[in-house]
Amino acid sequence: MRSRSDAELAELLRRRPDLALPAPSDLPTLANRLSVRTSVQRAVDGLNAALLRVLEALVLATTDSRVRPADAAALLGVTDLGPALDELRSLALVWGAEEHPHLVASVRESLGTYPAGLGRPAATLLRQVPDVQLAPVLRSLGLPPAAQPQAGEAVARVLADPDRVAELIAGCDEAERDILNRLAQGPPVGLLRMRPGDTPPGATLTMRGLLIPIEGQTVELPREVGLVLRPRPLGAIAAGPPDISVVERTPAALDTIGTTAVLEAVRLVDALADNWTANPPAQLRSGGVGVRELRRTARDLGTDETTVALIAEVAAAAGLVNATHSIEPVYLPTTEFDTWRRRSTASRWADLAQAWIAMTRQPSLVGQRGERERLITLLSPDVERGTIPGLRTRALDALSELAPGSAPTSAEQVLARMAWREPRRASGYRPVLAAILAEGDLLGVTAAGGLTGYSRTLRSGSRAVAEQVLTNALPAPVDHFLVQPDLTVVVPGPPTTELASQLALTADLESTGGASVYRLTEASIRRALDAGRSGTDIAAMISQRSRTPVPQSLSYLIDDLARRHGMLRSGVATSYLRCEDEALLARVLSDRNVSGLQLRRIAPTVVISAAPVAEVLGHLREAGYAPAAETPDGEVIALGGEPLRAPSRQPVRVVRSRPDTVSNLAEVVKRVRSGDALTEISRRVPPIAQQVPGVTSAATMGLLREAIRAEQTVMIGVAESDGTSARHTLVPISMAGGFVRGQQEGRAGLVSYPLHRITAATIVAQSDDAGER
Numbered sequence: 001m002r003s004r005s006d007a008e009l010a011e012l013l014r015r016r017p018d019l020a021l022p023a024p025s026d027l028p029t030l031a032n033r034l035s036v037r038t039s040v041q042r043a044v045d046g047l048n049a050a051l052l053r054v055l056e057a058l059v060l061a062t063t064d065s066r067v068r069p070a071d072a073a074a075l076l077g078v079t080d081l082g083p084a085l086d087e088l089r090s091l092a093l094v095w096g097a098e099e100h101p102h103l104v105a106s107v108r109e110s111l112g113t114y115p116a117g118l119g120r121p122a123a124t125l126l127r128q129v130p131d132v133q134l135a136p137v138l139r140s141l142g143l144p145p146a147a148q149p150q151a152g153e154a155v156a157r158v159l160a161d162p163d164r165v166a167e168l169i170a171g172c173d174e175a176e177r178d179i180l181n182r183l184a185q186g187p188p189v190g191l192l193r194m195r196p197g198d199t200p201p202g203a204t205l206t207m208r209g210l211l212i213p214i215e216g217q218t219v220e221l222p223r224e225v226g227l228v229l230r231p232r233p234l235g236a237i238a239a240g241p242p243d244i245s246v247v248e249r250t251p252a253a254l255d256t257i258g259t260t261a262v263l264e265a266v267r268l269v270d271a272l273a274d275n276w277t278a279n280p281p282a283q284l285r286s287g288g289v290g291v292r293e294l295r296r297t298a299r300d301l302g303t304d305e306t307t308v309a310l311i312a313e314v315a316a317a318a319g320l321v322n323a324t325h326s327i328e329p330v331y332l333p334t335t336e337f338d339t340w341r342r343r344s345t346a347s348r349w350a351d352l353a354q355a356w357i358a359m360t361r362q363p364s365l366v367g368q369r370g371e372r373e374r375l376i377t378l379l380s381p382d383v384e385r386g387t388i389p390g391l392r393t394r395a396l397d398a399l400s401e402l403a404p405g406s407a408p409t410s411a412e413q414v415l416a417r418m419a420w421r422e423p424r425r426a427s428g429y430r431p432v433l434a435a436i437l438a439e440g441d442l443l444g445v446t447a448a449g450g451l452t453g454y455s456r457t458l459r460s461g462s463r464a465v466a467e468q469v470l471t472n473a474l475p476a477p478v479d480h481f482l483v484q485p486d487l488t489v490v491v492p493g494p495p496t497t498e499l500a501s502q503l504a505l506t507a508d509l510e511s512t513g514g515a516s517v518y519r520l521t522e523a524s525i526r527r528a529l530d531a532g533r534s535g536t537d538i539a540a541m542i543s544q545r546s547r548t549p550v551p552q553s554l555s556y557l558i559d560d561l562a563r564r565h566g567m568l569r570s571g572v573a574t575s576y577l578r579c580e581d582e583a584l585l586a587r588v589l590s591d592r593n594v595s596g597l598q599l600r601r602i603a604p605t606v607v608i609s610a611a612p613v614a615e616v617l618g619h620l621r622e623a624g625y626a627p628a629a630e631t632p633d634g635e636v637i638a639l640g641g642e643p644l645r646a647p648s649r650q651p652v653r654v655v656r657s658r659p660d661t662v663s664n665l666a667e668v669v670k671r672v673r674s675g676d677a678l679t680e681i682s683r684r685v686p687p688i689a690q691q692v693p694g695v696t697s698a699a700t701m702g703l704l705r706e707a708i709r710a711e712q713t714v715m716i717g718v719a720e721s722d723g724t725s726a727r728h729t730l731v732p733i734s735m736a737g738g739f740v741r742g743q744q745e746g747r748a749g750l751v752s753y754p755l756h757r758i759t760a761a762t763i764v765a766q767s768d769d770a771g772e773r
Contacts, residue, residue, distance in 0.1 A: 002676070010669050012091070020665070027672055029672075034104055044110040048241070048423070050239055051087055060116065118223045121224070122156045122225075138151060162224070252405075255469065257447040265444055316361075318340075321333055366383060410449075411437045414437065415437075476493065477493065487519060488520075491517075508523075525557065576606060585601070718758055728744065
């Protein structure tokens with residue numbers, strides 16, 4: 001590690017950031033962390049397919065703790081491992097010269113028991129086989145009878161000869177060869193089911209030594225046999241990622257395609273908020289939205305449950321919907337939604353895109369079974385996944401490598417390239433990555449599978465520029481529509497915010513796209529009347545917005561519904577007053593002291609109020625009346641006063657941030673170098689005095705005063721604020737105000753340390769008349 005330059009150390013910390021958290025104090029500490037199992041596991045999991053194969057070959061070519069590069073190259077079918085070894089050396093998975101490399105501890109363990117899908121050596125497996133099972137193997141191979149360990153060693157010597165193994169394989173029938181070939185591709189372990197009176201092909205293979213029993217009916221293919229069976233010992237290795245065939249377009253053309261998804265995503269968020277405003281779904285006890293509410297919302301929005309789950313999760317991540325903080329919480333739009341709704345389409349989409357890229361939620365989990373086979377619901381804590389932001393970043397990075405305007409012909413090619421880059425993680429992440437690519441298309445981050453220009457700009461950090469690029473690509477919003485004789489309304493483009501809200505209230509959306517189609521029905525017009533619009537208002541809006549004559553049938557429909565609307569009326573009454581004395585009831589109605597109750601007479605002996613019963617009783621008693629509460633059947637009951645409660649508030653949204661890389665790596669490297677230099681100094685000077693008899697604070701301060709007068713360099717021990725101890729070297733200049741100040745190598749300006757935290761001091765450059773205290 002000391003032979004590496006500062007730039008090489010910084011590159012190592014950048015590629016393996018866990019090594020610098022917390023920052024190591026010196027190089028020995030950093031070197032010790034290199035062999036920590038979890039750190040090595042992360043580094044191995046991040047290797048691409050080519051480097052992983054080279055590392056596996058090095059492990060397979062290790063005998064007696066010595067790595068044989070020539071044997072590793074032969075396994076790979078190449079002649080030069082220099083570039084790959086340099087890359088593994090830069091990651092600190094391999095160290096030493098190219099002729100005699102060494103594997104860092106824990107590398108073999110991180111690769112698992114079966115590197116490259118090959119089994120363990122025959123000598124290792126045969127040590128565990130008892131004599132009674134080795135006897136038929138010895139007879140089959142023509143070896144004299146022997147007991148362990150001589151019997152196992154004899155069979156291992158036979159299997160170590162590739163020519164002899166090839167002869168044994170040539171004597172196998174088709175069924176036996178099929179078993180061997182399948183195990184040779186990995187994993188090399190299988191289950192041999194023995195039935196009474198039956199001899200399966202695997203049983204004859206164990207008698208020939210080609211399969212070795214390891215436990216019960218489980219058998220393993222020895223490494224030597226697997227290497228002979230494989231045409232290439234470690235399979236074909238691609239030196240680079242697989243190519244992606246693309247459909248060439250201009251960047252502007254791809255942006256235009258993406259605007260359709262952008263408009264639809266923004267519209268769905270609007271529709272979701274309106275739907276949940278009218279019918280807010282209740283929050284489950286475990287958190288989230290129930291399956292029935294999810295299905296109802298999908299049915300109301302005219303889309304599928306997967307799309308609703310994505311839109312709702314993104315809207316929640318953007319702070320547009322949230323659960324109320326009440327006894328029976330429900331999900332509603334937040335106050336931020338009203339501000340968001342009034343902004344431009346490009347700005348609204350940018351909020352959604354940034355929320356999706358950074359959110360630690362995996363919408364594709366909604367509807368699946370989680371732990372204990374429990375169904376994962378929308379907006380529940382079970383959807384939380386901390387690794388998802390990193391996967392989205394890597395998926396978008398893979399698309400950003402394509403030329404602007406290009407789109408892959410299939411998502412499978414993108415997944416294949418990502419699998420080459422991280423083969424050990426690919427099997428578990430493949431379904432998740434496929435869902436991420438599909439979500440990108442639904443939200444307009446990608447179009448036809450390719451990364452749009454405004455998404456590239458947004459990811460680079462230029463949001464204002466990205467919004468301008470998207471605005472230029474979006475079709476101009478329209479403020480008019482065309483009314484057809486069949487009472488359909490065609491909007492020839494994206495509607496303005498005002499027009500969209502008017503149509504959402506008055507008509508039902510039937511289809512979207514370049515032109516939206518709405519339908520005017522009795523239910524939709526009645527919905528507008530219920531919202532407070534009059535028939536005249538509705539007719540005037542349609543007449544002003546329509547570029548075609550309004551059909552007469554529509555005018556008749558609006559007039560008829562407006563005339564019948566409100567003939568039956570309903571209201572809210574929280575409490576009532578009943579009194580047989582009409583004069584007393586009239587006196588209560590005319591009393592100004594109870595006017596705040598807003599009493600209304602609906603019958604000669606009945607008055608209603610919107611105030612709660614307890615409030616009505618309290619006001620009447622304060623005014624000098626003597627009311628009593630009663631049950632629905634007329635029985636008098638006693639009510640206690642309801643306690644006052646503070647209004648509930650919305651829960652605070654928590655923004656989580658996780659740094660992906662270690663910042664200021666140069667400072668970390670500098671600290672490591674300084675700590676290493678102090679370690680070297682400590683070898684040449686006596687150790688710092690510790691808390692022993694005869695060493696006092698006065699003695700330490702006296703030594704510092706002498707060092708100031710003689711301009712000597714001292715090494716001091718300092719107790720840090722976090723409880724740890726540290727050593728520093730400096731040339732002290734002054735000591736006053738409870739601090740010692742001086743110059744420290746590599747630090748600009750003067751440094752100071754509190755005197756009460758200095759535990760000991762030692763002269764580094766000693767003179768004839770100065771010593772250690």
